[in-house]
Each structure stands twice: as structure tokens, then as C-alpha cells.
Amino acid sequence: DSGVTQTPKHLITATGQRVTLRCSPRSGDLSVYWYQQSLDQGLQFLIQYYNGEERAKGNILERFSAQQFPDLHSELNLSSLELGDSALYFCASSVGQRPYEQYFGPGTRLTVT
């Protein structure tokens, strides 16, 4: 158990819908990272937040957005969902801005039908 929690575990929704994925980092970690893992593209970095501020941005679609709240939990919002958005979404956390050690959560499996 990494100490990073993600909810929900599984999510099934229809195309065009909007969902919110939630992540709670390990106690004491200030950085949160979001990743998408699909079978054909591997693990893709989406975005990093540090202490509530965006620090790095990867291949995150405009339909996706994220934020980190004062209690350090983070949410990833996915809107206008398409079939291709079906994937495992992982959250990871680390102590500082630099990812010396990232600890990954168990992931949220999103299925878009």
C-alpha cells in the first residue's frame, strides 16, 4: 500500500458525459501527478500540482482539467468523454516539487461506452 488513495476504483459512463476522479496524496506529500495508461499508448503524463499550483503540464487534452485543493487532495475532471478516453488513470504523489520518489495510487479504471 503506497498511501495514495484514489476514488472511485471503477467508473463506467457514456460518451459525452463528464466525470471527476479524486486523489488523496500520502501524508506529507505536496506534489500530485496525474497519468493516463491505455493499452496502446502506455503511461502518459498529464499534469503535476505542487501545493495547489500547477507545476508541469504534459499531454493533457483541453477537455481535461485538474486542480489541487488546500487540503492537498486533487481532482481530475474529464468532460465530453469519448471512447478513446477509456483507460486507467493513476495519481501519484511526492514530497517536493522534484519527483525524487513518486508513489502511485491503485488507479481508477474508466470505461466509456
Place this chain on the structure above:
Amino acid sequence: EDQVTQSPEALRLQEGESSSLNCSYTVSGLRGLFWYRQDPGKGPEFLFTLYSAGEEKEKERLKATLTKKESFLHITAPKPEDSATYLCAVQADTGNQFYFGTGTSLTVIP
């Protein structure tokens, strides 16, 4: 273009048969290179971070090394419980972006 390539895609070893996994990278400026282990349906588990060429780190049967163009993950006398997918990632100076390889799927046969 920044990218990470891992080889081989899959590797089958007999228990006790040592081998190495390769991660080659091209990145404008390397902030760090990371190795993770991932079991099916689970999140990646952190193994090592390497920052500069010549650096080496060890943990149990695993040893990671770094050159200016590639990293190796050496597995000495592997056991069946070492079976997993091993992922390599780099963080670039530009924009602090992360790039992951597609992984090496390791199977260790008793």
C-alpha cells in the same frame, strides 16, 4: 523529440538466470531517470531515481546504472516474484515533463 525506448519488450528468464533491461532516451535536458515496477492492474512501484551519468543504485537483486544515452536495470539471480513489467521514465528540463517507455515484461520461470 524527447522520447524513451525500452528493450526488449518481453523477456523470459529461468530462475537464477541474470540479465539486463535497457532504457535508451533522448531528452533536451535530463532532470532525472526513474525505474518502476508494475504488476498487472496495479499502480507502478518506485524503484530508483538516477540523476547523472555514472550513477548506480542497488536494491536487493536489482541494480540500475545510467549513461548519457541509456540506463540499464540489471537483475541478478532473479526469482519468480520478480516477474512484472519494468518501466523507465525520464523527466526533461524543458517544462518538467515526464516521458515513459512502454516497459519490459519480465517473466521468471521456476
